[in-house]
Amino acid sequence: MTINVGVLGARGRMGATVVKAVENAGDMKVVAALDAGDDFAALADAQVVVDFTHPEAVMGNLKYLVEHDIHAVVGTTGFSEERLAQLRALLAPKPSLGVLIAPNFALGAVLAMRFAAQAAKFYASAEIIELHHNRKADAPSGTAAHTARMIAEARAEAGVTPGPDATTSELDGARGASVEEVRVHSVRLPGLVAHEEILFGGEGETLTIRHDSLDRTSFMPGVLLGVREVLKRPGLTVGLENVLDL
Numbered sequence: 001m002t003i004n005v006g007v008l009g010a011r012g013r014m015g016a017t018v019v020k021a022v023e024n025a026g027d028m029k030v031v032a033a034l035d036a037g038d039d040f041a042a043l044a045d046a047q048v049v050v051d052f053t054h055p056e057a058v059m060g061n062l063k064y065l066v067e068h069d070i071h072a073v074v075g076t077t078g079f080s081e082e083r084l085a086q087l088r089a090l091l092a093p094k095p096s097l098g099v100l101i102a103p104n105f106a107l108g109a110v111l112a113m114r115f116a117a118q119a120a121k122f123y124a125s126a127e128i129i130e131l132h133h134n135r136k137a138d139a140p141s142g143t144a145a146h147t148a149r150m151i152a153e154a155r156a157e158a159g160v161t162p163g164p165d166a167t168t169s170e171l172d173g174a175r176g177a178s179v180e181e182v183r184v185h186s187v188r189l190p191g192l193v194a195h196e197e198i199l200f201g202g203e204g205e206t207l208t209i210r211h212d213s214l215d216r217t218s219f220m221p222g223v224l225l226g227v228r229e230v231l232k233r234p235g236l237t238v239g240l241e242n243v244l245d246l
């Protein structure tokens with residue numbers, strides 16, 4: 001059976017790549033490729049919509065999709081706990097509808113996050129460096145925030161307290177942002193695509209986990225998997241790690 005797919009953000013870096021990937025997939029077709037200002041009525045035939053737009057646009061888009069009974073696969077970043085709660089409330093009256101949100105659709109990035117969560121209970125000290133192209137709208141990256149949350153959860157489960165840090169005098173921002181008590185440092189440079197390092201420090205050793213997306217095609221197998229899986233998964237799923245057989 002062919003899955004009818006709509007794409008939001010279709011003229012953007014990710015959206016344009018998604019349109020090509022869906023067109024090349026044997027089991028799906030693009031029924032609408034829309035960007036800002038286009039008429040969403042063109043989504044009428046879509047079973048699943050893929051959203052790679054902007055943190056400021058995505059909640060409005062999702063409201064439209066849920067209200068029109070269209071499943072959603074979302075790569076757009078900017079999801080706080082508050083936004084996720086709003087979405088769950090939006091989905092409550094639609095028990096057969098699925099929304100999958102993944103801060104990162106690249107297999108290696110998902111594995112890196114999982115490995116970081118595994119390492120977190122053994123190392124009290126952890127920091128994240130995320131590196132992206134300089135046209136990225138948000139900082140820190142959604143992936144870094146998700147990684148920090150996974151580290152915090154693993155720490156809480158294992159009863160690990162974040163390691164000591166003696167720094168007292170610092171220039172504003174020199175120690176990065178604190179996300180769930182994990183320091184996150186954001187680098188923005190032309191030439192980069194999407195990269196993340198998770199650094200752990202212990203007695204006489206460090207462990208570094210690094211992932212590099214060198215091309216936006218790295219996200220496409222995960223996006224296509226998401227389109228297939230969201231039809232079978234009602235409710236809200238956050239993170240591709242919950243879809244992959246890890």
Ligand SMILES: NC(=O)C1=CN([C@@H]2O[C@H](COP(=O)(O)OP(=O)(O)OC[C@H]3O[C@@H](n4cnc5c(N)ncnc54)[C@H](O)[C@@H]3O)[C@@H](O)[C@H]2O)C=CC1
Pocket residue numbers: 008009010011012013014015034035036037052053054055057058061074075076077078102103104105106142219
């Ligand atoms: N989850 C993942 O694996 C990945 C997530 N991202 C995220 O995806 C988002 C988009 O990234 P890029 O493609 O690099 O940005 P981009 O700026 O190249 O593209 C965004 C597009 O969305 C359009 N847009 C804005 N509001 C819209 C609306 N209401 N409806 C339809 N289209 C709208 C813009 O006009 C633009 O063409 C960002 O939040 C980024 O962090 C990016 C790469 C991978």
Ligand SMILES: O=C(O)C1=N[C@H](C(=O)O)C[C@H](O)C1
Pocket residue numbers: 077103104132136137140141142143144193194195
């Ligand atoms: O904007 C990007 O490019 C990316 N955004 C996502 C994020 O914020 O984590 C995923 C990936 O890092 C690329």
